[in-house]
Structure formats: C-alpha cells, structure tokens
Amino acid sequence: MTSAAEQFASNMSLSSFAKADELKKRLLFALGALVVYRLGTYIPIPGVNAEVFAQAFGDQSGGLLGTFNLFAGGAVERMAIFALNIMPYISASIIMQMMAAIIPSLEAIKKEGEQGRQQINKYTRYLTVVLAALQGLFIAQTLMAPGADGQTAAINPGIFFLFTTTVTLVGGVMFLLWLGEQITSRGIGNGVSLIIFSGIVAELPRALAGMFSQARTGVLPVGVLLVVGVMAIALIAFVVFIERSQRRLLVQYPRRQQGNRMVQGEKSHLPLKLNTAGVIPPIFASSLLFLPATAVGAVGEDAPTWLSDLASTFYPGQLAYMLTYAVGIIFFCFLYTSIVFNPSDTADNLKKYGGYIQGYRPGARTADYIDFVLTRLTVIGAAYLTFVCLLPELLRSQVSGIPVYLGGTSLLIVVTVTLDTVQQIQGHLLAQQYESLIKKSKLRGGRR
Numbered sequence: 001m002t003s004a005a006e007q008f009a010s011n012m013s014l015s016s017f018a019k020a021d022e023l024k025k026r027l028l029f030a031l032g033a034l035v036v037y038r039l040g041t042y043i044p045i046p047g048v049n050a051e052v053f054a055q056a057f058g059d060q061s062g063g064l065l066g067t068f069n070l071f072a073g074g075a076v077e078r079m080a081i082f083a084l085n086i087m088p089y090i091s092a093s094i095i096m097q098m099m100a101a102i103i104p105s106l107e108a109i110k111k112e113g114e115q116g117r118q119q120i121n122k123y124t125r126y127l128t129v130v131l132a133a134l135q136g137l138f139i140a141q142t143l144m145a146p147g148a149d150g151q152t153a154a155i156n157p158g159i160f161f162l163f164t165t166t167v168t169l170v171g172g173v174m175f176l177l178w179l180g181e182q183i184t185s186r187g188i189g190n191g192v193s194l195i196i197f198s199g200i201v202a203e204l205p206r207a208l209a210g211m212f213s214q215a216r217t218g219v220l221p222v223g224v225l226l227v228v229g230v231m232a233i234a235l236i237a238f239v240v241f242i243e244r245s246q247r248r249l250l251v252q253y254p255r256r257q258q259g260n261r262m263v264q265g266e267k268s269h270l271p272l273k274l275n276t277a278g279v280i281p282p283i284f285a286s287s288l289l290f291l292p293a294t295a296v297g298a299v300g301e302d303a304p305t306w307l308s309d310l311a312s313t314f315y316p317g318q319l320a321y322m323l324t325y326a327v328g329i330i331f332f333c334f335l336y337t338s339i340v341f342n343p344s345d346t347a348d349n350l351k352k353y354g355g356y357i358q359g360y361r362p363g364a365r366t367a368d369y370i371d372f373v374l375t376r377l378t379v380i381g382a383a384y385l386t387f388v389c390l391l392p393e394l395l396r397s398q399v400s401g402i403p404v405y406l407g408g409t410s411l412l413i414v415v416t417v418t419l420d421t422v423q424q425i426q427g428h429l430l431a432q433q434y435e436s437l438i439k440k441s442k443l444r445g446g447r448r
Contacts, residue, residue, distance in 0.1 A: 023188070023428040030187030033179055034198045040082045040175075041075040041199070045168050047161050048079050048143060053153040068290075070410055073199025079143075079153075081172040084135055086195050087287075089177050092127040094284055094336070096120060101339045128177065129170060136169035137162070188428070189421040197417040200410045228395070232411070235388060239415045242384050245274040247377055249370070251355045268355070270346070272374060275381040277336040279416060282389045282409045284336075285328030289314050289321060317397040325393070326386045333382040343370040388412060 044050065057069075057077055069076040072085040100106040100120065109116045143165065144157035154161050176195055183191030211228070214220035248269040292311040314321045347367035356362045360369045389408035396407075 020429055020432045023425065023432065026186065026188045026428070027425075030183050030189065030191075030194065033183050033187060033191075034194065037082070037176065037179060037195055037198065038073065038202060040172065041073050041080045042078060043081050045079050045081060045083070045165055047155050047164065049151075049153050049155050050079075052151050053079050053143070056153060070200060070203065070407070071196055073202050075199075081168050082176060083139065084132055084169050084173050085199065086173065086176045086180060086192050088132040088135060088173050089124070089128045089180075089192065090280075090283065091287065092124050092131055094280060095127060096124045097339050098335070125174075125177070128173065132170045132173040133166060136166035139169060140165035189417070189424055193413070193417045193420070196413055200414055231391070231395070235391070235408075235411055236415055239388060239412060240419065242274055242381075243416055243419060246271045247274065247373060248272075249357055249373065251350060252358055253353075253355050270350075270357075270370075272341075272370075272377055273381075274377055275384060276341055276374070276378065277333045277381065277385070279409065279412045280336050281329045281332035281382075281385055282325075282412065284332050285325055286409065288328060289325060316393065322390055322393055322397070326390055329386050329389060330382045333385060334378055337374065337378045337381075341374060343367045343374060346370055385412075 054077075068083075071087055072080075072083055075082040075085065096106075100110045106120070106123075109119050112119075140154075140162045143153040144161065146152050154165075177192075180191030180195050183189070183194055187194075211220060211225060215222050215225045248271050251268045251270050253266045253268070292307060292314055312318075314324060344367045347363060347370060350356060350366060351362040357366055357369060360366045388411065392407045392411075
C-alpha cells in the first residue's frame with residue numbers, strides 16, 4: 001500500500017506546477033540572479049591588454065587556465081571581474097570544516113546550534129576574503145610578469161595595477177557570495193552550487209561545437225567523437241546511479257506505553273550515502289596540484305628551474321599528475337567523510353531518543369558498527385570518484401582535441417546539482433499539494 005507522499009509524488013504534473021505560484025517566483029528569481037552572474041563574466045578588469053592575455057590564455061587553455069576557466073564560466077578567458085568565481089569560498093568552507101574538527105573551541109562553537117552556525121559562517125567569510133586576496137595578488141602578479149615575447153598583459157604594470165586588480169577580484173568573489181546566498185534564500189537550490197553549475201553549462205555548447213568542428217576538418221576522428229559521446233552518456237547514468245545509492249541501516253525504537261495499552265515500537269532507517277564526500281575531493285585535489293603552475297605563472301620567466309620542472313611534472317595529462325590526482329581524491333574522500341559524518345555523534349543521538357540498531361548495543365558498539373559500514377562505503381565512493389575523474393584525463397592524454405570542459409569533475413558537478421535542484425522542486429510541489437489538500441479539508445469541515 002503506497003503512502004500519501006508517494007501518491008502525491010505520482011500525481012505531480014504540469015498542472016500542479018502551473019498552480020505553484022511561489023515556486024515559479026523562486027525559479028524566476030534564481031534565473032534572474034544567474035543572468036546577472038553571466039553578465040558579470042563579460043565585464044573585463046580595467047588595465048588588462050586583451051590581445052596579449054588572449055595569446056597567453058591560448059597557449060595554456062588545455063591545462064591550468066582552462067580548468068580555472070571551466071569553473072569561472074569563461075571569465076578567466078576574458079579576464080573578467082568574476083575570474084575567481086566562488087572558488088575561494090569553497091576552499092574557505094572546506095578549511096573551516098577541517099579546523100572545526102581539529103580545534104576544540106571551533107568544534108564547541110559548531111555545536112551551539114543556529115548561533116554557532118552563524119559564527120562559523122562569519123569566520124568562513126573572513127577566510128574567503130583572505131584567500132581571494134592572495135589569489136588576486138597571484139593573478140595580478142601573473143598579468144604583470146613578462147611573457148616569452150617580453151610583453152605583459154598589464155597595460156601599466158605597477159603597484160596601482162596590483163592594488164586595483166586585487167580589489168576588483170575580491171569584490172567579485174564577495175558579490176557572488178552574496179548573490180549565491182540570495183538564490184538560496186529567495187530562489188531554488190543551493191546558490192553557490194548553481195553559480196558553478198551555470199558557468200560550466202554555459203561553456204559546454206562552445207566546447208561541443210569545437211569538437212564537431214575538429215571532426216569535420218579531420219583533426220579529431222569521427223570514431224573518437226562517437227566514443228566520447230557514448231562515454232559521456234554512460235558516465236552520466238553511472239553518476240546518477242551512484243549519487244542516488246544509499247545503504248540504509250534499520251533503526252528500531254522500543255515499545256512505549258500509551259494509555260492502558262502497549263504500542264509497538266517504530267522502525268526507521270539511517271541512510272548512508274555511497275558518496276558522502278560529494279565533489280569536494282576532486283576539486284580540492286586538483287587545486288593543490290595546480291599550486292606549482294600557479295607559482296610559476298606569478299613569478300614569470302624568473303621562476304627557478306626546479307619550480308618549472310615541478311609544474312611540468314604535475315601538468316594535466318602527465319602520469320605523475322594522474323597518479324597524484326588519484327591519491328589526492330582518495331585521501332580527501334576519507335578525510336572529508338570523517339569531517340562531515342561523525343559515527344559517535346550519530347550513535348549518541350540514537351541513544352538519546354531510544355533508538356538502536358538490532359544486534360548492537362547503544363553507544364560505543366553502535367558507533368563502531370556505523371564506522372565500519374561507513375568505511376566500506378567510503379572505499380566504494382573513493383573508487384567511484386577516482387574512476388569518473390581519471391577516465392576523461394586518460395582519454396585526453398591519448399587523444400588531442402578533447403576540451404578540458406568534458407572532464408570528470410565538471411560532469412560530477414552538473415549531475416549532482418541537477419539532481420539536488422530537481423529534488424527541491426519536487427519538494428516544493430509536494431508541499432503545495434499538501435497545502436491544497438489541507439485547505440480542501442478545512443472547507444469541507446466548515447460546511448458541516
């Protein structure tokens with residue numbers, strides 16, 4: 001026998017969407033905010049020679065700059081005010097979560113409920129400004145560094161250009177952070193994720209058009225193009241399957257006295273996702289691997305030989321890069337999972353409300369069992385992330401002409417954000433149907 005929620009979900013149609021005025025307003029607001037973001041990716045930073053930078057970008061578009069350009073929605077290629085995108089905030093959030101798990105004072109603040117969450121968010125914003133300023137300085141220094149032809153992308157290099165470029169980039173990051181928060185509160189879905197999502201999706205048509213153009217001219221074999229298409233569809237289906245997969249632990253609640261009779265205890269499930277860490281491990285691992293190349297770009301032609309060799313070793317497509325990338329994904333997958341999910345806290349919460357997992361004593365035994373199951377799931381999740389992220393890298397290393405936009409990380413972000421947004425839309429439709437049902441029941445009751 002299906003539940004009421006399942007019946008509502010099965011009845012959802014275009015007619016129910018047409019009646020959801022609040023949902024339509026939220027969707028329009030989110031779309032409007034994303035249009036503002038896309039317009040900002042076309043506003044250039046003052047004082048940058050577009051022709052010189054375009055030449056420098058074309059030489060490195062398949063590696064470091066291409067990857068940054070992917071997450072920035074093309075803003076790096078145009079050296080726009082949103083060139084840093086929202087990535088400093090993502091890095092600051094990860095660092096704060098790690099610090100909250102290590103530093104007892106931050107852990108205590110985190111457990112203070114809504115007030116503690118707001119305090120952690122404030123610290124995260126401060127750290128975002130610091131990281132954005134450092135990255136802005138690197139970019140400004142890179143623009144002022146002379147290239148192979150002796151030209152600089154900065155029209156008037158100097159302290160004033162360094163200051164204005166850094167301030168502009170930091171301001172762009174903080175504006176996008178504010179815009180993402182507005183989308184989350186007044187729109188639909190996670191605003192920060194949708195900003196990254198829209199940037200990737202906006203660049204995909206151009207990347208696909210470039211591949212078809214190369215196939216017509218014979219640069220890219222047609223067979224390879226078909227293989228890439230089939231692989232992309234198969235990877236999307238695989239990612240959807242894994243992201244929706246859960247290991248449900250049966251939780252039993254004891255019988256309780258209700259009046260003069262004993263009521264049977266309820267049963268529920270503790271869902272554990274197969275990929276608890278999400279897309280954070282590949283993003284963080286790739287960011288660390290790009291540090292040597294970022295340092296070389298900032299120093300320019302005066303970079304030490306050992307630093308240039310290190311950057312060349314960890315360049316996308318190299319064997320050392322892919323091996324280190326895989327190790328980094330696995331490491332951060334286990335690390336981030338241990339941060340976002342604490343088996344001891346979960347076991348304590350179950351014990352507090354009288355719940356228990358059959359066959360295991362409440363408390364330490366339950367925590368050990370949850371940790372055992374979570375570790376096995378994390379092994380599968382780490383292998384899944386490594387496979388999805390390295391398969392396009394392996395293909396790109398063997399076949400030239402495949403754009404960096406068709407990478408595993410971008411595919412993960414697009415699919416996971418789409419699933420999350422669709423789920424939230426369904427939740428709003430379900431809530432709207434519940435409200436209409438309650439209004440009908442009240443009207444019927446009033447007639448009596």
